[in-house]
Amino acid sequence: MHPMLNIAIRAVRQAGNIMTKYYEKMDSIESKQKGYHEFMTYVEKETRYQMIAIILKSYPQHTIITTDNNTMHTGDQHVQWIINALDGSINYIKRLPHFSISIAIRIKGRSEIAVVYDPIRNELFRAWRGHGTQLNGYRLRGGMVRDLEKAILSTNCSFKMNPNASPYIKIIEKIFTQCADFRRHGSVALDLAYIASGRIDGYLAINLAPCDFAAGELLIREAGGLVTDLTGSHDYFYNGNFVSGNVRIVKALLAHIRVK
Structure with a gap:
């Protein structure tokens, strides 16, 4: 497996652990005191921080781009990690179990690695350019509907x-x-x-x-x-x-x- 794919998987899984931990606390006193939106923002920041820390530990020279094209860490522009720490924030607030964490790695303007993780269902989708797409280790081939x-x-x-x-x-x-x-x-x-x-x-x-x-x-x-x-x-x-x-x-x- 590509070493950067390994790091991407580690980052989304660690972020998913944080996210599911707080998901169970959505109705806690702490979340009600902060307000649901503020609580969700706190969780998103914590998961993003964890993802960035894992990436930079292995690749401190790379660039990391987060939500809304904000560059959190500027390094080698030839290698960009595009991360989304919480895609589906409204679902998260409402405790609708459909949200995800994603990472794409682009090298010299071309997407090379992708990971999308659903922490609630423990479904990890991953792709490596030229090596196909997998879901929890099983090869995917897309839909067959023609009409x-x-x-x-x-x-x-x-x-x-x-x-x-x-x-x-x-x-x-x-x-x-x-x-x-x-x-x-x-x-x-x-x-x-x-x-x-x-x-x-x-x-x-x-x-x-x-x-x-x-x-x-x-x-x-x-x-x-x-x-x-x-x-x-x-x-x-x-x-x-x-x-x-x-x-x-x-x-x-x-x-x-x-x-x-």
Whole structure:
């Protein structure tokens, strides 16, 4: 196994231990005194600190990028660790057991390693470029659904109307009538891991940050899936717009997006 993959796995597992410990204390006196949002922020900071400490102990010269593209440690820009210490914070606050921790390692602008960890289900998705995607040691090959009308899709859209979301809502409305159903789980990284495992057939999102999808997109590609932006190009790291699934599902989604 790649040594950096080993460190990434160690970091997400240690962070997961912290997160599940506090998850059980969500209704404690301490959390109520702090307020649920403040308590969640405290947990996220502690898990992030633990992840960074583990990474820098082995690779002190590397750069670490966290949520919202903040650079917590600036080192060798050729090697970047993109981490998300808690993806699905609202679910965490509500004790809805669907959230994740993720790490993507990019070397010279190319994703090489990805880990997405669900600490509640103890499911660890991992990918190493050229070596495939695995879930708890078992190889994943993505979904086999070929037709959009049979596909279960997911999105990051909250369906809460606002002026900026209006064009995207129209796209969702159009595709909704063509697919089997839509889901919105609240953790982008887990949704993308589910694309890689075939639990979800397609994903459509806008305005994502790299920490949201950097790990998931490699999981999908190494499982045989396709990732593009809304135009079918590969600029999603720069514009944050994201379409994924197997080749036929992505082509069908892009065809509907392009129709005015």
